[in-house]
Amino acid sequence: MKVHIRGGRLIDPANKTDANLDLFIEDGKVVAQGDAPKGFVADQLIDAEGQIVCPGFVDLQAHLREPGFTQKGNIGSESAAAAAGGVTTLCCPPTTLPVMDSVAVVQLVQERAAEVGLTRVLPLAALTKGLEGEQLSNMVSLKEAGCVALSNARKPIKSNQTLLRCLEYLATYDLLMFVQPQDYELSKNGCAHDGQMATVLGLPGIPEAAETLDLARYLLLAEQTGARLHVGQLSTAHSLQMIADARSRGVKVTADVAIHHLLLTDENLENYDSAYHLIPPLRGTRDREGLLKVLEEGGIQALCSDHQPQDAAAKDAPFSATEPGMTGLQTLLPLSLRLVEQGRVSLNQMIALLTRGPAEVLGIERGQLGVGAEADVCIFAPEQLWTLNEETCVSKGLNTPYMNSTLKGRVNYTLLAGRVVFQAEQAH
Amino acid sequence: MNQHTDAVKLQLTEEGQLRHFLTTEGLSRELLTEILNTANSFADMSAQAVKKVPLLRGKTVVNLFFENSTRTRSTFELAAKRLSADVLNLDISTSATSKGESLKDTLRNLEAMASDMFVVRHPDSGAPHFIAQHVTPNVAIINAGDGQHAHPTQAMLDMLTIRRHKGDFSELKVAIVGDILHSRVARSQIYALNTLGAAEVRVIGPKTLLPHHIESLGAKVYYDLAAGLQDVDVVIMLRLQTERMVSAFLPSQGEFYKLYGLTRERLAGAKPDAIVMHPGPINRGVEIESEVADGAQSLILKQVGYGIATRMAVMSMAMSGQATQAAAG
Numbered sequence: 001m002k003v004h005i006r007g008g009r010l011i012d013p014a015n016k017t018d019a020n021l022d023l024f025i026e027d028g029k030v031v032a033q034g035d036a037p038k039g040f041v042a043d044q045l046i047d048a049e050g051q052i053v054c055p056g057f058v059d060l061q062a063h064l065r066e067p068g069f070t071q072k073g074n075i076g077s078e079s080a081a082a083a084a085g086g087v088t089t090l091c092c093p094p095t096t097l098p099v100m101d102s103v104a105v106v107q108l109v110q111e112r113a114a115e116v117g118l119t120r121v122l123p124l125a126a127l128t129k130g131l132e133g134e135q136l137s138n139m140v141s142l143k144e145a146g147c148v149a150l151s152n153a154r155k156p157i158k159s160n161q162t163l164l165r166c167l168e169y170l171a172t173y174d175l176l177m178f179v180q181p182q183d184y185e186l187s188k189n190g191c192a193h194d195g196q197m198a199t200v201l202g203l204p205g206i207p208e209a210a211e212t213l214d215l216a217r218y219l220l221l222a223e224q225t226g227a228r229l230h231v232g233q234l235s236t237a238h239s240l241q242m243i244a245d246a247r248s249r250g251v252k253v254t255a256d257v258a259i260h261h262l263l264l265t266d267e268n269l270e271n272y273d274s275a276y277h278l279i280p281p282l283r284g285t286r287d288r289e290g291l292l293k294v295l296e297e298g299g300i301q302a303l304c305s306d307h308q309p310q311d312a313a314a315k316d317a318p319f320s321a322t323e324p325g326m327t328g329l330q331t332l333l334p335l336s337l338r339l340v341e342q343g344r345v346s347l348n349q350m351i352a353l354l355t356r357g358p359a360e361v362l363g364i365e366r367g368q369l370g371v372g373a374e375a376d377v378c379i380f381a382p383e384q385l386w387t388l389n390e391e392t393c394v395s396k397g398l399n400t401p402y403m404n405s406t407l408k409g410r411v412n413y414t415l416l417a418g419r420v421v422f423q424a425e426q427a428h
Numbered sequence: 429m430n431q432h433t434d435a436v437k438l439q440l441t442e443e444g445q446l447r448h449f450l451t452t453e454g455l456s457r458e459l460l461t462e463i464l465n466t467a468n469s470f471a472d473m474s475a476q477a478v479k480k481v482p483l484l485r486g487k488t489v490v491n492l493f494f495e496n497s498t499r500t501r502s503t504f505e506l507a508a509k510r511l512s513a514d515v516l517n518l519d520i521s522t523s524a525t526s527k528g529e530s531l532k533d534t535l536r537n538l539e540a541m542a543s544d545m546f547v548v549r550h551p552d553s554g555a556p557h558f559i560a561q562h563v564t565p566n567v568a569i570i571n572a573g574d575g576q577h578a579h580p581t582q583a584m585l586d587m588l589t590i591r592r593h594k595g596d597f598s599e600l601k602v603a604i605v606g607d608i609l610h611s612r613v614a615r616s617q618i619y620a621l622n623t624l625g626a627a628e629v630r631v632i633g634p635k636t637l638l639p640h641h642i643e644s645l646g647a648k649v650y651y652d653l654a655a656g657l658q659d660v661d662v663v664i665m666l667r668l669q670t671e672r673m674v675s676a677f678l679p680s681q682g683e684f685y686k687l688y689g690l691t692r693e694r695l696a697g698a699k700p701d702a703i704v705m706h707p708g709p710i711n712r713g714v715e716i717e718s719e720v721a722d723g724a725q726s727l728i729l730k731q732v733g734y735g736i737a738t739r740m741a742v743m744s745m746a747m748s749g750q751a752t753q754a755a756a757g
Contacts, residue, residue, distance in 0.1 A: 194640055200645065272558065
């Protein structure tokens, strides 16, 4: 199978490419940029005139809900949502049922994902058995089974002794841990940022310290043990400053932020709209500004969707009784483009934050389109408007505050190893 | 902070009449005054031999209590009966409705009984708001207390108490003392007092019992009781739940009483004609001295009577708002 992507603007930050170059794909790999290789006869010609051609996005946090929560989503539906969002590689957390703490569950997820074949699914295995924060999981076996990193999701590891041993064990085998810092006690009943809006609405708050306090022990113990950490979905600028300090001391740590934390604040909660019930909570304007400043300074390695599809009933209740999270794979690109429009980052930087940045966090050879690379490609029209609604939303979860909004920036094609896995309706 | 226009819109008809009563936040001074005027006339009426009026005749009021409160429920029940409504009391344990799915199902079932008004108490902040958003048109929702958010009828009966005993709000300094953090009453009082033009609203308590950013709602924060009571016209004491000690909000009842208990001596620092209020039930010797609770300046028992009048006012106004809306729509 040979594919010729014609007439697009190729942006590939990993290879410092930004030029009007055609892309030639053969047997799932990039074989040339610009001019066709000798004797290349395309089986498929894709017209990318006026569009951006870039590496498929790498999303560091997307819940697929299978096994265990298939009323919310499954590997099929959410892989399709990923393809529709230009996401060709994603990391799924271990919060499945049963928990992804065994090779069997990891294999199940991988087999289902391969069968569906719409996106690459990299499992994040449970750091502790049952995510209970007590016994170490079989980390090496899980890694050998294909897990890209280990994570205890947002389940507490209450004992610092246990945490120290987890990190020592990780460090022994140079395994990566994904951390979502959240102090158990400071956050256990909370559902909103501990600010003015929570006081007005009478919602139990989650203070900034719930994140920074937990992060502090991770950073200190990583410094002591040499363990590698990736800290995900941060909500406060203070956390990123702590990470920058740790990095300057040589701690091996990277960070990502969910795109909606850069665009929304707790003021959105004013009507008790459960679509804005997120964990970590949307914080104040000052926090959002702080995150954006760190982003501009290059202190954030990746943007992620933190995709969390929910069934209707899970969101249809008084705010604090609803389940947190929003569906986000299809809005990852249009929302990221808002940062470009707001002048926070350049288009090239934005693409880097969705491709090379997260690929480097994981240490995988994705997120780039140099000759010889796997041809995972996203082709999008940055100015094209489209509406996210029940029909266009591919995910099973319709839980997003952007439902029924007009969004700017549309994915028209997604290719996975040279195969078209998504094609927008009017792009036929 | 912006006005919460959606919330305000939700509880008013297009003409600005009350159709639900969810919060005192964002309501105009005119509307709050209308509630007080109406409540005032009901309060006078309850002294007469014939206590019933036919304003809600043929209407069904459901007291939907997801949290126990015999006192509040009784006053709502009495208020509805004095308005000639049929009353159904439903106590629903929250364990049966831990999912919103079943809260909505509960609602659908009750609507099938052709109810006209739900009086809702719920442990989750925003629950009456949620119900108002999902209820069929022409059913009025009255918030009888939601989580730590609002308790607007309690706040309005306190406003009525103040007005009947102090008159004009514009000269008044009001202090609210104690567990502000867990108090939905305090939040509703702060909004109502500010809208009605009170000269100053103070909240007094330790940091563990004060919500962050409470000053943004229009209250001045005091940690010291003597300083906070200086020259006030109205002292509102809040009930201290004893479980606050277990969850480490306070060291002991003794230390709380020592620092924030209202004694005759402390009350002497307020204006000589200051009035003392408490939403009840009172803990004698925990937040208030018996001699003060039963003293000449205390209006605690009067508040209970005003509670019925205020609830009658809000219920009749919301029902009439719903009728206007239905006629228009």
